[in-house]
Amino acid sequence: SQQGEEDPQALSIQEGENATMNCSYKTSINNLQWYRQNSGRGLVHLILIRSNEREKHSGRLRVTLDTSKKSSSLLITASRAADTASYFCATASPQGGGSRLTFGEGTQLTVNP
Amino acid sequence: NAGVTQTPKFQVLKTGQSMTLQCAQDMNHEYMSWYRQDPGMGLRLIHYSVGAGITDQGEVPNGYNVSRSTTEDFPLRLLSAAPSQTSVYFCASSYLGLAGGSEQFFGPGTRLTVL
Numbered sequence: 001s002q003q004g005e006e007d008p009q010a011l012s013i014q015e016g017e018n019a020t021m022n023c024s025y026k027t028s029i030n031n032l033q034w035y036r037q038n039s040g041r042g043l044v045h046l047i048l049i050r051s052n053e054r055e056k057h058s059g060r061l062r063v064t065l066d067t068s069k070k071s072s073s074l075l076i077t078a079s080r081a082a083d084t085a086s087y088f089c090a091t092a093s094p095q096g097g098g099s100r101l102t103f104g105e106g107t108q109l110t111v112n113p
Numbered sequence: 114n115a116g117v118t119q120t121p122k123f124q125v126l127k128t129g130q131s132m133t134l135q136c137a138q139d140m141n142h143e144y145m146s147w148y149r150q151d152p153g154m155g156l157r158l159i160h161y162s163v164g165a166g167i168t169d170q171g172e173v174p175n176g177y178n179v180s181r182s183t184t185e186d187f188p189l190r191l192l193s194a195a196p197s198q199t200s201v202y203f204c205a206s207s208y209l210g211l212a213g214g215s216e217q218f219f220g221p222g223t224r225l226t227v228l
Binding site: 042052097 | 143144146148153154155156157158161163169171172203205207209210213214215216217218219220221222
């Protein structure tokens with residue numbers, strides 16, 4: 001099965017609530033990255049967490065990484081309608097100079113006003 | 114900086130036709146890559162390059178060729194288009210050699226339909 005599998009596939013919440021998305025992977029990684037994609041647009045980088053890091057924050061985003069369980073989570077706090085998008089995790093393998101990414105299939109987040 | 118640019122934005126081909134999707138970046142990134150995204154799915158790596166003159170295959174390379182003659186440009190060629198290649202194609206670039214890796218910058222995509 002695919003490296004970087006997200007869970008859930010779809011998530012619908014109310015504005016102001018927190019959203020949590022999970023990602024699991026199978027092989028060793030250099031880092032794990034989260035990206036956002038608005039409908040019909042390109043991907044925008046959100047956050048990168050290195051294999052020796054356990055937690056990282058950026059604004060309303062919090063990412064955790066558990067290399068022993070080969071899993072990561074993305075928490076968006078106090079969600080807004082503008083957070084509605086697809087969210088993808090991507091794992092970077094040692095190939096390609098450590099830049100080769102493998103993407104999961106994404107979580108579709110809907111934030112209702 | 115323009116970032117990563119892709120042309121064309123939209124393209125319709127007939128089965129068997131060939132074409133080249135253009136990708137350019139002005140950030141002096143060593144690493145460039147091509148992905149395809151099918152409806153409701155994540156991105157799958159087609160080909161990538163770690164520098165001028167160096168390319169390698171990704172997960173789904175069949176039916177596509179790439180070359181990297183300059184740092185800035187990384188064109189993707191469809192040799193003989195098939196309906197299965199109908200997809201949205203994204204080009205991305207990043208720095209190499211940073212400890213722990215670096216983020217990738219994506220272009221806006223090319224939406225390709227093969228009839």
